[in-house]
Amino acid sequence: MSVRVAIIGAGLWGNNHAVALQDHPGCDVVLVCDRDARRAEAVAGRLGCRWTTEVAEVADSDVDAVTVATPDHLHAAPVIAMLEAGKHVLVEKPLATTVAEARAMVETAARAGRSLMVDFHARWHPLYMGAKAYVERGDLGAPVMAYARLSDTIHVPTSMLSWGGQSGPEWFLFPHTMDLIRWLFQREPVEVYAKGTRGVLEGRGIPCWDTIQALVEFEGGAICTFETSWILPDSFTNVVDNRISVYGEKGGLEVKNEPSLWAFTDRYHTPFSSTSVTRYGKAWGYQYEPIRYFVDCIARGVTPESTGHDGLVNTAMIAATLQSLAEKRPVRLAEILG
Ligand SMILES: NC(=O)c1ccc[n+]([C@@H]2O[C@H](COP(=O)([O-])OP(=O)(O)OC[C@H]3O[C@@H](n4cnc5c(N)ncnc54)[C@H](O)[C@@H]3O)[C@@H](O)[C@H]2O)c1
Incomplete structure (x- = not known):
């Protein structure tokens, strides 16, 4: 068909x-x-x-x-x-x-x-699929701690997107990392406590957060710090800065999602993605x-897979992050999802 x-x-x-x-x-x-x-x-x-x-x-x-x-x-x-x-x-x-x-x-x-x-x-990225295989085999043991960074250079909210002020690094970037860690942990989020900074993008007429760190506790007590910034300087080698580490009771893994194609033209840099390309038609x-x-x-x-329900939990994690930022306190997912 x-x-x-x-x-x-x-x-x-x-x-x-x-x-x-x-x-x-x-x-x-x-x-x-x-x-x-x-x-x-x-x-x-x-x-x-x-x-x-x-x-x-x-x-x-x-x-x-x-x-x-x-x-x-x-x-x-x-x-x-x-x-x-x-x-x-x-x-x-x-x-x-x-x-x-x-x-x-x-x-x-x-x-x-x-x-x-x-x-x-991210669930289709070969490096993260490789990480998932370690988790599924039990090589890491029960999850205990993780760190996930996904940030963009300031080019993204100021030049690439016309609607950055109606989104923010939390809505544009946290969906990837928050879904990825929930997928790798195979645990549901329980509580979020977040801190952030504002001012640089607001000064350029884009009313959103510049940076956020959100500490999320998952079922069983595992914790992950999610970090995002929308104000990395354009001099950074790539438009995206992405890395994660995941630790379990027995082992851990790190993924530095750095392209291995480096170019030195107007500056020393890496392309947005050297693994997603078009060639041979x-x-x-x-x-x-x-x-x-x-x-x-x-x-x-x-x-x-990667269902609407996954999207709903993901949205709730980000909504809890924003509520934590506004109210300066830890927010339970149950307060958001009922
Ligand atoms: N998976 C990723 O890594 C990735 C990367 C970039 C963007 N995105 C996502 O893709 C989505 C689009 O982002 P973009 O960068 O392409 O934005 P964009 O502004 O380049 O494109 C959005 C388009 O939607 C059109 N549009 C808006 N409302 C519409 C409507 N009601 N009916 C029909 N057309 C409508 C606009 O005219 C515009 O052409 C966002 O949700 C963004 O987060 C995902």
Whole structure:
């Protein structure tokens, strides 16, 4: 069966959805939707398919599945509209920027009997899949402690994104690391205590946190410090700084997600990703695999992993972080999720 797919949101990452699916033998991308007609037309032109500026037109179309890559705070409306129209949905991280929206999306998927997958693509990164194998084999023992850093240079909120002030490093970056550690620990989060700093981005007219450290306790007492910054200097070697360490009762592991391709051109630097590339008429790497996996699951009638529920817990962890920052106290996940 060839899955008929539409893409909603044809910006930077929606374009990656198109690249991932363009050469996938199991699907036909037949429709691209973006509020901005020029963006919709440009991506549709590359795929040789129809385009629209109206989400309702996607709902009324005969597509089986929809991938959504609108800005962080604009996921809920198109996702709920697609699920209600009977489409399976893959949505970019974070599932939502409020717990109420995340819950509404999960409930709509359940009511409609359709799959809702969140693109937590770290689960498809070879290094993290390798780390997961150590955990699953029991080589580390029960989890006790972890550290996870994912930060961006200031280029991302000031130049790359037009909507940084409506998101923040917590909504843009914590989804990856918070999902990754929950996935590796195989434990649910219990409590969050966070500290952060503001001022640099606010001074540039972008009202969001500059940096945050959130200490999260998981079931069984394991702890992880999640660190994020949106103000790394542009002189950093990569647009992203990412590393994790995980310790169990018996062993530990570290992943320094540093590309091994170093270039010395205008400066000494590494590309955004040297493992997700397009060559030989095909797109390779973890940025593209979960998008294809979603289509494969729909074709086989299988529920994809990285579910709406995972997205809801993830959103609740970030909401708890923000509540902790606001109220300067530890916040229990039960206060957020009930
Ligand atoms: N997995 C990753 O590592 C990764 C990296 C970058 C971005 N993302 C995620 O992808 C999503 C999109 O980010 P981006 O950088 O592509 O943003 P972007 O601003 O480049 O693109 C978003 C597009 O959505 C369109 N849009 C907004 N509301 C719409 C609506 N209701 N209907 C149709 N189109 C609409 C905008 O016109 C824009 O073209 C975000 O959730 C972001 O967090 C994920």
